[in-house]
Each structure stands twice: as C-alpha cells, then as structure tokens.
Amino acid sequence: ELKVEQNPLFLSMQEGKNYTIYCNYSTTSDRLYWYRQDPGKSLESLFVLLSNGAVKQEGRLMASLDTKARLSTLHITAAVHDLSATYFCAVVDAGNNRKLIWGLGTSLAVNP
C-alpha cells in the first residue's frame, strides 16, 4: 500500500520568514492534494497537483510536484499568523481502488 510521509511534523516559525514542507510518497500516483485544517475544524482544499512539474500558487503558499522523485513541496513565503494551521498532503493510491492516503500532517505555528 502507498505510504505518505510529511516533514517536518511540527514547525514553529516567525512572521516574515520562508519555509518549506515536504511530502514524500512511496509508489506512483497521478494525483496529490494539499489541505489545511484549523483546530477543531474540517479540511479545506488548497491545491490539487496532477502532473509532473505542476506548480500552483495561492497567496503566500506555493505547491509543486515532482512525480519522478515522488515528492511534493508546500512553500510558505513571508509567513503571517493567519497561516497557523495543520497542513496535510494526501495522495491517490491508483493501485488500491484510488483510496486517498494521507500524511500525518504538519502543525505550523507562525509567531509574531
């Protein structure tokens, strides 16, 4: 079964700084998602990445996908407090009824 690893699992950063969250997965997939979750809340879709080299940006967040390396990155530019949340990547397991396999999440705290 496909496995998804995120790192770091916890990230504390200062406002204005840049950082990258990494998502590795173990077998070939054709679809990768990034979601945001605020404490006690549901999941908000951020990005869907479908092809090698795909790059998507929304505000201070930019996601990219390298299918050959089985790696996606979520880059945070000039972080602000409102970005504090848990970020999940999730990967479609094409060999397993297209189940969505999730990472453990990265808990991000942006401090003033």
Next chain:
Amino acid sequence: DAGVTQSPTHLIKTRGQHVTLRCSPISGHKSVSWYQQVLGQGPQFIFQYYEKEERGRGNFPDRFSARQFPNYSSELNVNALLLGDSALYLCASSRTYLSYEQYFGPGTRLTVT
C-alpha cells in the same frame, strides 16, 4: 449552494453501543466518502459510495458499514463501539468517484466512553 452537511455535530456514546452518522453532499454531487480522523493524525479512508454502490473500502472492521440513498445522502453506521472509535468522522462529496475536487463537511465528533 449549501456545502456538505453532517449530523450530528457532536455525540457521546458508551462502549458497545451503536451509532449512525449522516451526511448530505453538495447538490449535484453523486459520490460520498467517509473518513475517520483520530486526534493528531491524518484522516483514514473508510468508504466511498457512488450512485448508491460501494466503490471503495478502507481497512476497517465489519463493525463499520455505510449506505447511500437515492438522493445521494449517506449514513455511516458503527456497531459495538470501542473506545478507539473516538474520532472526528468526516464526509466528503464529489461529482463522481473519479472527480479530483473533493469537498469536506464539518465533521461529527464522536466520543466513546
């Protein structure tokens, strides 16, 4: 348009009891998926239904079952509740079972004591 709705929002059950959780998808969406999210972890896939048929099942015991109704709403049933079933149960809807856009409901927080 209304988003995905789930009921109830919270509930507390005792070990051994049974629970039914409900989900209404976005209008026009025919696929519903259920996930279990234990505190501090990522969601785990439980079931996917499309056009009232089961399209996928995760690694959960037979105590977990689900169904989808003609109006595409769905129920998740859990029998013989265990303490370990305490979690946030999330429902997600999409137009078809292959759609890449999936929208999550607010979740049902289940506590088993």
